[in-house]
Amino acid sequence: xxxxxQDPGPLSVPEGxxxxxxxxxxxxxxxxxxxxxQYSRKGPELxxxxxxxxxxxxxxxxxxxxxxxxxxxxxxxxxQPSDSATYLCAMSVGPPGTYxxxxxxxxxxxxxx
Amino acid sequence: xxxxxQHPSWVICKSGTSVKIECRSLDFQATxxxxxxxxxxxxxxxxxxxxxxxxxxxxxxxxxxxxxxxxASLTLSTLTVTSAHPEDSSxxxxxxxxxxxxxxxxxxxxxxxxxx
Numbered sequence: 001x002x003x004x005x006q007d008p009g010p011l012s013v014p015e016g017x018x019x020x021x022x023x024x025x026x027x028x029x030x031x032x033x034x035x036x037x038q039y040s041r042k043g044p045e046l047x048x049x050x051x052x053x054x055x056x057x058x059x060x061x062x063x064x065x066x067x068x069x070x071x072x073x074x075x076x077x078x079x080q081p082s083d084s085a086t087y088l089c090a091m092s093v094g095p096p097g098t099y100x101x102x103x104x105x106x107x108x109x110x111x112x113x
Numbered sequence: 114x115x116x117x118x119q120h121p122s123w124v125i126c127k128s129g130t131s132v133k134i135e136c137r138s139l140d141f142q143a144t145x146x147x148x149x150x151x152x153x154x155x156x157x158x159x160x161x162x163x164x165x166x167x168x169x170x171x172x173x174x175x176x177x178x179x180x181x182x183x184x185a186s187l188t189l190s191t192l193t194v195t196s197a198h199p200e201d202s203s204x205x206x207x208x209x210x211x212x213x214x215x216x217x218x219x220x221x222x223x224x225x226x227x228x229x
Binding site: 006008032034036041042043044045046049088098099100101102103104105106 | 117119147154155156157158159162204206210217218219220221222223225
């Protein structure tokens with residue numbers, strides 16, 4: 001079993017839809033939870049990071065963490081064609097100052113105009 | 114802020130040659146940088162952690178004599194793929210960790226390596 005599971009998609013939605021992206025994990029030692037967006041042939045771009053269980057909102061994006069269920073989500077409201085990309089969840093593990101990231105496989109999202 | 118650059122953005126080389134990739138943090142200092150490899154439609158796999166002024170820490174299964182890492186300053190790390198072979202063809206991405214707060218990594222744009 002992988003430490004981080006993420007549905008690779010592709011996920012196709014119409015413009016304006018609410019998108020829900022999810023990751024599950026097995027390692028309870030994970031501390032920080034990140035969402036990155038990656039366009040084709042580009043490096044990942046940080047969207048959100050969270051530490052504790054609960055919701056964190058930033059514009060059209062909401063990150064949700066449920067540590068008891070080992071489940072994280074990213075919601076995108078009013079999705080746009082420009083949101084079409086691969087979304088990667090990442091989780092950090094390790095002693096302070098020496099964290100390293102474990103990535104999910106990424107979910108490919110297509111927002112149709 | 115927190116911009117990371119990589120050079121070159123793409124490179125094509127012959128089998129058996131060595132290729133150097135540079136990773137720079139442009140507007141912040143990074144004690145720690147990371148090197149990842151990403152194959153098509155797959156996730157990022159951590160290759161090694163690069164610490165300024167000390168030896169890199171390699172992940173299991175990554176050959177340290179083949180992938181040489183140097184982190185000579187707080188803003189520059191280099192990855193040299195020695196004696197490259199076609200199976201080394203991949204997308205190589207570096208990241209730099211902001212040395213404050215929540216330990217977030219900021220990624221470079223990646224380097225696409227093709228070995229003929």
